[in-house]
Amino acid sequence: MLIRNTTAGYGVVSRLFHWLMALAIFGTFGLGLWMVDLDYYSPYYHSAPYVHKAIGILLLIALAARFVWRVANVKPSDAHFTPFERVSSHIAHAGFYVLIFALIVSGYLISTADGRAVDVFGWFSVPSPGENKGLEDPAGVVHTYLAYVVIAFAVVHAVAALKHHFVDRDSTLTRMWSGPPKT
Helix, strand or coil: CCCCCECCECCHHHHHHHHHHHHHHHHHHHHHHHHCCCCCCCCCCCHHHHHHHHHHHHHHHHHHHHHHHHHHCCCCCCCCCCHHHHHHHHHHHHHHHHHHHHHHHHHHHHHHCCCCCEEECCCEEECCCCCCCCCHHHHHHHHHHHHHHHHHHHHHHHHHHHHHHHHCCCCHHHHHHHCCCCC
16 A cells, blocks of 8 residues: 555545545535534534634645645646646636635634634634724625535536546546556
């Protein structure tokens, strides 16, 4: 099992970052959709947002670690891509980093507008930059739109991977699922 990436495929660290972050992003999106309709008397009224915020902070840490890991590793070859696919891939991956970062920052601004820190499962707290009453509503609008844009990007990303796998019959998807081919 390769830890680091090679030009032939992704190592286990990159693959774990990819799939765990995908799961967390889709999970927190679903949780966010569900929790906005909870009423005050729901037993999940407080716990659902708590989990959503905590996972969001963990996603920010994972995003930063993933970025550092990506910079420190070789990128698997994209020589089998068309020029359009190569440019699209670079734009999409850079876009993911920017959009996910902005999504998490907007969520953080919603959560800390009242001056309270964000607790992460009792492990640590991320302090508020200070009370910013009135910021939660505009940050909430931005957070909602960004969430839908990130999910749309992820769906397009998944469709592109499936196209590479089933139509082009290349190794794009298998490199991210099972790593470089065994030699």
